[in-house]
Amino acid sequence: MFCSHLLKPLWFKPRQARTREQHQCCSFNRGLSLVLRMRAAATRVNVEVHAARTGTVLLPAELIHPTMARVRQALENAGVSGSMEAKLLIDGQELEDSQLLPDFGKGHTAVVQFATEAARLPESVQVEVREAMTGELLHEATLRLGLVSELRASLAQASVGPVGRPDGTDGAPAKEWEMTLLLGEVVLQSDGCLRCGEDGGPAVVHVVWGEAKKTPTPRPASTRSSHCWPSGNTNCITGDSVAMVLIGGKEMPRLMEELRVGDEVLTGSPCPSQRQRRVGRIWRSVVPGGKTEVVQLSSDCRLTSNHPAITGDRWLPAASLGLPVLSPEEFVYGIELEGHVDTILIGGVVCAGLGVYCGPDFGWNVYTRKAIHCEDLSCNKCKIAFDPSIDFNSIKASDLGEMYTPY
Numbered sequence: 520m521f522c523s524h525l526l527k528p529l530w531f532k533p534r535q536a537r538t539r540e541q542h543q544c545c546s547f548n549r550g551l552s553l554v555l556r557m558r559a560a561a562t563r564v565n566v567e568v569h570a571a572r573t574g575t576v577l578l579p580a581e582l583i584h585p586t587m588a589r590v591r592q593a594l595e596n597a598g599v600s601g602s603m604e605a606k607l608l609i610d611g612q613e614l615e616d617s618q619l620l621p622d623f624g625k626g627h628t629a630v631v632q633f634a635t636e637a638a639r640l641p642e643s644v645q646v647e648v649r650e651a652m653t654g655e656l657l658h659e660a661t662l663r664l665g666l667v668s669e670l671r672a673s674l675a676q677a678s679v680g681p682v683g684r685p686d687g688t689d690g691a692p693a694k695e696w697e698m699t700l701l702l703g704e705v706v707l708q709s710d711g712c713l714r715c716g717e718d719g720g721p722a723v724v725h726v727v728w729g730e731a732k733k734t735p736t737p738r739p740a741s742t743r744s745s746h747c748w749p750s751g752n753t754n755c756i757t758g759d760s761v762a763m764v765l766i767g768g769k770e771m772p773r774l775m776e777e778l779r780v781g782d783e784v785l786t787g788s789p790c791p792s793q794r795q796r797r798v799g800r801i802w803r804s805v806v807p808g809g810k811t812e813v814v815q816l817s818s819d820c821r822l823t824s825n826h827p828a829i830t831g832d833r834w835l836p837a838a839s840l841g842l843p844v845l846s847p848e849e850f851v852y853g854i855e856l857e858g859h860v861d862t863i864l865i866g867g868v869v870c871a872g873l874g875v876y877c878g879p880d881f882g883w884n885v886y887t888r889k890a891i892h893c894e895d896l897s898c899n900k901c902k903i904a905f906d907p908s909i910d911f912n913s914i915k916a917s918d919l920g921e922m923y924t925p926y
């Protein structure tokens with residue numbers, strides 16, 4: 520009999536819930552519990568990076584097993600310039616990139632000094648939020664990084680709601696409103712990012728209100744999606760396509776078939792904090808019969824005909840951007856990146872990685888899921904999108920009719 524106490528992931532529980540337990544039923548004794556708690560303490564560390572000269576907080580973060588290299592990467596991801604070369608000090612001492620940060624114990628924060636002069640926060644982004652119907656100004660915000668999630672937090676904090684709608688004050692029951700944010704005609708996803716307007720003025724975001732649904736229901740794919748997904752390999756990049764990897768801060772071309780887990784690739788995102796991400800998993804699929812339809816979108820970008828690529832602000836299947844031809848291919852590749860910027864730059868074209876929602880023409884199909892979790896163990900997106908049971912090597916065209924929960 521295997522006691523379920525041994526299966527409890529103790530280090531996932533909130534601190535106050537961890538109690539010293541002793542069980543008659545199993546060998547879950549105090550000694551083991553202490554070992555587990557030490558692991559828990561070493562797992563997640565609060566880190567703050569301060570600009571040494573000004574004291575500005577450049578980064579607050581909770582990092583898992585943080586080495587100095589991880590801190591650097593977090594700074595780079597947050598768009599702090601010069602992060603990869605900066606001198607990082609802790610207690611006045613410079614640590615090697617491979618060294619773990621000292622453990623300051625729970626509840627304490629490791630403070631890292633960014634000692635290079637050039638420490639600069641990314642430019643903040645001014646945003647105006649207006650009602651889509653009336654153009655009425657609802658909210659103005661300054662976003663530190665320009666992330667849509669920041670904007671949503673700012674709107675929630677200011678309790679921005681629909682104007683002139685029943686909100687319970689006239690006796691009607693209070694309603695919860697759901698807002699859809701639009702930039703031009705593009706729906707902003709919660710992990711998207713904003714830039715200032717062309718003229719340097721604020722970015723203008725329009726909001727459309729709808730009644731909040733109790734449970735999100737999967738939206739059926741439009742009828743157009745059927746011809747996006749012909750038979751054979753469903754969603755892939757050819758081995759001779761070229762990604763850009765960062766080596767020592769330099770961009771180098773790398774064939775898809777030579778790309779490895781851990782490589783840092785350019786995502787093609789216009790947002791500086793989302794410029795590159797590490798490859799988390801590579802799905803190499805055998806091409807049945809050694810031939811598949813591919814579309815050449817640039818000299819270094821060849822995709823199976825249904826693979827989504829961005830033109831302007833829209834995702835389109837490769838086949839609607841070029842002519843599909845039958846091509847001899849031994850393997851084709853799907854890429855999962857760490858985190859949630861799920862695009863990859865291939866031969867100058869922004870292509871879908873696994874885990875990206877490409878709009879209603881594609882729908883909430885299996886490719887909106889991920890088989891790897893991001894590093895945030897409590898991530899709300901991963902709660903929905905993470906499904907380690909999916910084998911992306913064996914997706915058939917017929918599987919694409921299955922729709923998943925939106926996030």
Ligand SMILES: [Zn+2]
Nearest residue numbers: 522524542545
């Ligand atoms: Zn027990």
Ligand SMILES: [Zn+2]
Nearest residue numbers: 893898900901
């Ligand atoms: Zn996540």
